[in-house]
Amino acid sequence: MIRAEGLTKRFPDGAGVEGLTFTVRPGVVTGFLGANGAGKSTTIRLMLGLARGAGRTTFGGSGYAQLADPLRSVGVLVDAGAFHPARTAEAHLRMVAAGGGVPARRVREVLATVGLETSARKAVGRFSLGMRQRLGLATALLGDPEYLILDEPANGLDPEGVRWIRVLLRDLAAEGRTVFASSHLLAEMSQLADDLIVIDSGRLLSAGPMTEFVQRHAHADVVVRTSQPVELMLELTRRGLRVSREAAEELVVDTADTELVSAIAARTGAPVRELFVRHSGLEEAFMAATVAAKGGRAR
Amino acid sequence: MKNALAYEWLRVRSLRSTWLLLTAAAVLQFASGLYWGLKRDLGTLNAFTSSFGLVARVGALLVAAVGVCAFSLDDQHGTRATTRLVLRTPARIVAARAVVIGGLGLLGGALMVLLSAAGVLAGGGALPSEAATWGTAVAGVLLLTVLSGLVGVALGALLRHTAAAVGVLAVWALMAESVVAALLRVPLSVLPISGTAGLPAGGGGQGWLAPLVFAALAVAGLAAAHVTLMRRDA
Numbered sequence: 001m002i003r004a005e006g007l008t009k010r011f012p013d014g015a016g017v018e019g020l021t022f023t024v025r026p027g028v029v030t031g032f033l034g035a036n037g038a039g040k041s042t043t044i045r046l047m048l049g050l051a052r053g054a055g056r057t058t059f060g061g062s063g064y065a066q067l068a069d070p071l072r073s074v075g076v077l078v079d080a081g082a083f084h085p086a087r088t089a090e091a092h093l094r095m096v097a098a099g100g101g102v103p104a105r106r107v108r109e110v111l112a113t114v115g116l117e118t119s120a121r122k123a124v125g126r127f128s129l130g131m132r133q134r135l136g137l138a139t140a141l142l143g144d145p146e147y148l149i150l151d152e153p154a155n156g157l158d159p160e161g162v163r164w165i166r167v168l169l170r171d172l173a174a175e176g177r178t179v180f181a182s183s184h185l186l187a188e189m190s191q192l193a194d195d196l197i198v199i200d201s202g203r204l205l206s207a208g209p210m211t212e213f214v215q216r217h218a219h220a221d222v223v224v225r226t227s228q229p230v231e232l233m234l235e236l237t238r239r240g241l242r243v244s245r246e247a248a249e250e251l252v253v254d255t256a257d258t259e260l261v262s263a264i265a266a267r268t269g270a271p272v273r274e275l276f277v278r279h280s281g282l283e284e285a286f287m288a289a290t291v292a293a294k295g296g297r298a299r
Numbered sequence: 300m301k302n303a304l305a306y307e308w309l310r311v312r313s314l315r316s317t318w319l320l321l322t323a324a325a326v327l328q329f330a331s332g333l334y335w336g337l338k339r340d341l342g343t344l345n346a347f348t349s350s351f352g353l354v355a356r357v358g359a360l361l362v363a364a365v366g367v368c369a370f371s372l373d374d375q376h377g378t379r380a381t382t383r384l385v386l387r388t389p390a391r392i393v394a395a396r397a398v399v400i401g402g403l404g405l406l407g408g409a410l411m412v413l414l415s416a417a418g419v420l421a422g423g424g425a426l427p428s429e430a431a432t433w434g435t436a437v438a439g440v441l442l443l444t445v446l447s448g449l450v451g452v453a454l455g456a457l458l459r460h461t462a463a464a465v466g467v468l469a470v471w472a473l474m475a476e477s478v479v480a481a482l483l484r485v486p487l488s489v490l491p492i493s494g495t496a497g498l499p500a501g502g503g504g505q506g507w508l509a510p511l512v513f514a515a516l517a518v519a520g521l522a523a524a525h526v527t528l529m530r531r532d533a
Contacts, residue, residue, distance in 0.1 A: 082377035091313035099306025099385035
């Protein structure tokens, strides 16, 4: 388990993170969600001791600096573009393996895992962004670590690559590892993560299972498709319901009560072609949570 | 520390620039040896010891550039975090880099001495017969290249920019000391680079003072690099 307590760092321009405390459990993928500039990378750098600040992060009870074999315990991807362009992928991995006391045979293994075995002798400067991302992942996996901290692991990957990394991370979590992956891409996160840590402007908004977060901040509407939208809209409004018209013959009613809407429609005599509850997803929940947080801070 | 040294050795070994710079230093020294070996009007001068002078300073500058790159390339390519995650403590990073670059300085210096001798012989010149002359020349060149490499490591860490650090070293090695000597009326033989570079030719009577000052500067620079790394986010 990863425990982060009171992570705080302030930059001169006022940005940074403030008192972040959360836990990341093993066996699941934990998504670290926040808008661009919310403080995700700063948090990850604080967790690993790469940035100076307050707070403490432990990996199974020990801070990164105290780990006997950090590469074998924590695999990290912090900046996928950070390679010397003249160095080959293999040379980069051999260098990191030597520094971490990892056997050189792991280099070939991880290159095969990320699908770069045919590019092992190629200079990294000739790699595409997606290939660099894969090499970054190979570096993280080199020590076969129990904990994985990945900053935007799907950045630069094509749709096939995004799918590949999703499967890879879920498989790694299924093996009992603790996987912590940040992203600002909500669609990607909704398919990848089991748990969510959500931050906004450097402050923690939520930490826990994604389903709970979505339920807490999600919204349900009843969508009605009818050939008499004007009459039905007037009647629904008269009954105190908030209604919006999304298409010519489609109304969205701000309630989850389908029976009430259908009863009103029946009384109005409006023929209903379709009526269903529309639940908002992670994207809407995230937007709602951040708007609420900003409103709270403004007050 | 063994792993840190392995990391640093593989880092420096896998860069073409390392070998280009060391080869350039050795080739320059061979050319200088050949030039002095071809001279027939040397009088009391010795072709071998005379072949060092300015060329040894340029060679040391090239070795120093290898040292500068140890840190500046990390900043240039964003690999500082990787180094920090693998080696962890600033002390280990600075120590590993100092040891490996010091070793490369030793190799570069040895190549410079050997190729200078080869150049002199290729030009038909004679090598010194006294062991003391050889000893002073070899020790002087090795000290110059090793200490230049270490100062390069320190400047690379402090300035975080290859061109800026090499520029500072070039001005220092090729110009600043001569200006200081002229303005302050200090003998060149006590100034760190000029004095150490002058050792192969017999020095200027101040013996080993210059290399001691140079070594003190290298140690101070490495200590400053360590403090800077402690205070800096990776």
